[in-house]
Amino acid sequence: MATYERLPPSGIKVIVVGAGFAGLSAAIECDRKGHSVILLEKVKNLKPLGDLITFAANAAGVFKKWENVVETLEPLCYKAPGISYFDWTGRFVTTQLWDNGKKFGEIVSGHRGEIHLEIMKHATDRGIDVRLGQNVTDYFETEDGAGVVCNGEKMKADAVIAAEGVKSPGRKIVLGYEDLPKPSGYAVYRAWYDSDVLAKNEMTKHLVINGDTHNGWIGRDKHFLATSIKNGKDFSWVLTHKDEADIDEDWQFPGKVEDVLKDLEGWDPLVHELVKATPADKLVDYKLVFRDPLPTFISKNARIVLIGDAAHPFLPTSIQGAAQAVEDGATIAACLDKSGKDNVTEGVRAYEAIRYKRVHKAQNMGVTTREQWHKADWDAIWKNPKSLHLKRDPWLLDFDPENHVYEVYDETVAKLRQDSTVPSKDGPLSKGFGPAVSETEVAV
Ligand SMILES: Cc1cc2nc3c(=O)[nH]c(=O)nc-3n(C[C@H](O)[C@H](O)[C@H](O)COP(=O)(O)OP(=O)(O)OC[C@H]3O[C@@H](n4cnc5c(N)ncnc54)[C@H](O)[C@@H]3O)c2cc1C
Ligand SMILES: *[C@@H]1O[C@H](CO)[C@@H](O)[C@H](O)[C@H]1NC(C)=O
Numbered sequence: 001m002a003t004y005e006r007l008p009p010s011g012i013k014v015i016v017v018g019a020g021f022a023g024l025s026a027a028i029e030c031d032r033k034g035h036s037v038i039l040l041e042k043v044k045n046l047k048p049l050g051d052l053i054t055f056a057a058n059a060a061g062v063f064k065k066w067e068n069v070v071e072t073l074e075p076l077c078y079k080a081p082g083i084s085y086f087d088w089t090g091r092f093v094t095t096q097l098w099d100n101g102k103k104f105g106e107i108v109s110g111h112r113g114e115i116h117l118e119i120m121k122h123a124t125d126r127g128i129d130v131r132l133g134q135n136v137t138d139y140f141e142t143e144d145g146a147g148v149v150c151n152g153e154k155m156k157a158d159a160v161i162a163a164e165g166v167k168s169p170g171r172k173i174v175l176g177y178e179d180l181p182k183p184s185g186y187a188v189y190r191a192w193y194d195s196d197v198l199a200k201n202e203m204t205k206h207l208v209i210n211g212d213t214h215n216g217w218i219g220r221d222k223h224f225l226a227t228s229i230k231n232g233k234d235f236s237w238v239l240t241h242k243d244e245a246d247i248d249e250d251w252q253f254p255g256k257v258e259d260v261l262k263d264l265e266g267w268d269p270l271v272h273e274l275v276k277a278t279p280a281d282k283l284v285d286y287k288l289v290f291r292d293p294l295p296t297f298i299s300k301n302a303r304i305v306l307i308g309d310a311a312h313p314f315l316p317t318s319i320q321g322a323a324q325a326v327e328d329g330a331t332i333a334a335c336l337d338k339s340g341k342d343n344v345t346e347g348v349r350a351y352e353a354i355r356y357k358r359v360h361k362a363q364n365m366g367v368t369t370r371e372q373w374h375k376a377d378w379d380a381i382w383k384n385p386k387s388l389h390l391k392r393d394p395w396l397l398d399f400d401p402e403n404h405v406y407e408v409y410d411e412t413v414a415k416l417r418q419d420s421t422v423p424s425k426d427g428p429l430s431k432g433f434g435p436a437v438s439e440t441e442v443a444v
């Protein structure tokens with residue numbers, strides 16, 4: 001029987017709502033800190049849904065602290081040493097290597113559903129009380145605690161962590177109003193399929209028969225990324241493109257191969273082959289919407305806290321949505337360790353203060369990267385091919401969210417105490433934790 005590293009019991013009871021990567025990370029990190037956790041997930045039978053998801057070094061470092069998790073994920077994950085970029089007609093531009101050619105574990109990237117099930121298994125293996133089929137329909141807070149209404153029953157704890165994703169009902173409770181998304185003018189076609197058919201095609205076989213590869217084709221107002229995973233056995237591609245359709249509440253639609261091909265007229269024939277090889281039931285069309293940064297992540301009494309996509313949905317081009325959700329989980333757990341049971345609300349306030357600027361700065365990179373590619377000045381790129389490279393900022397990637405809490409917690413609460421003597425009606429914005437950007441474009 002495996003042993004799990006865990007601090008002595010803190011006496012803090014936490015309810016986590018939603019077992020996506022945000023909720024699971026919060027639950028596992030709270031367990032590491034000795035808090036007692038109940039994790040409520042509305043889905044009854046978890047299925048391996050989704051396609052490619054990436055956890056950069058800032059989140060992979062958190063996974064490394066979980067006994068045996070990275071080792072279990074390794075065979076499922078992408079191992080290409082870097083990405084090669086082409087222009088839309090297929091002319092090679094440049095190759096960007098990851099982290100000095102790569103050791104596994106610096107980027108954890110693979111099938112969202114497969115990684116999710118492994119991390120879920122880790123949570124249950126370490127004894128966390130994970131309850132499936134639990135639909136949370138309401139939240140409440142009192143002076144000394146907070147709780148949820150779940151399947152018609154009231155449950156109470158010291159704090160509630162709302163991690164229910166982009167359609168979060170908790171967000172409405174925390175904000176006191178409905179925060180509606182706006183269309184962004186972009187959508188993403190996404191596909192994941194078995195690479196057999198590509199291995200038999202002369203034009204595409206080099207992408208799958210010699211292990212994992214990663215390539216990007218960049219054009220005006222659109223880009224196409226193609227990845228092979230599991231030693232070339234699985235294949236994934238995404239096409240981000242303009243889309244004027246009105247968004248619906250239901251934001252994921254089946255995609256049609258012929259629509260994608262029409263969108264890629266004049267593009268590299270190799271890209272056409274990758275699209276044509278997609279089985280009809282493996283292609284989806286996600287609409288991307290805008291959401292402005294929320295004015296706050298925490299409830300009035302600081303007992304309910306939003307984390308992950310519920311607090312800050314991301315554009316896929318930031319490649320940080322899942323990673324920031326993991327950082328959130330590690331941060332709230334460590335803040336509650338520092339605050340102790342007697343000062344849970346201070347821990348929750350510190351969480352918001354510590355996360356607010358960083359998460360919005362990371363969120364904004366989704367727009368920056370898209371513009372860098374979609375509005376590329378090709379004369380300039382041929383002179384300086386590296387200008388297509390993804391930014392690999394140390395502030396973002398060389399970051400351990402748990403250690404960061406222990407470094408800044410005391411000064412953060414000192415500032416919060418000082419600010420609380422100055423009455424403020426506008427929440428965290430007036431407390432100097434204002435957004436790094438005025439408007440952020442995000443995916444739901
Ligand atoms: C089915 C699915 C597929 C996805 N596929 C991809 C992908 O291929 N690539 C990618 O980059 N990102 C994908 N994402 C998004 C990505 O997982 C998130 O952006 C990121 O990991 C942040 O996760 P989160 O935990 O905040 O939210 P989510 O991953 O959305 O998780 C929220 C969880 O809360 C649960 N929940 C919601 N409401 C309630 C409620 N009322 N009561 C109880 N539980 C509730 C949901 O069932 C879900 O499990 C997908 C998300 C989902 C849900
Ligand atoms: C959860 O509750 C909401 C609100 O009552 C309801 O609309 C939804 O259908 C429920 N979902 C599930 C999976 O039971």
Ligand SMILES: *[C@@H]1O[C@H](CO)[C@@H](O)[C@H](O)[C@H]1NC(C)=O
Nearest residue numbers: 339340342343346413416417
């Ligand atoms: C809890 O925090 C408040 C201010 O936020 C502080 O005045 C008080 O001393 C703290 N209590 C404990 C037990 O640390």
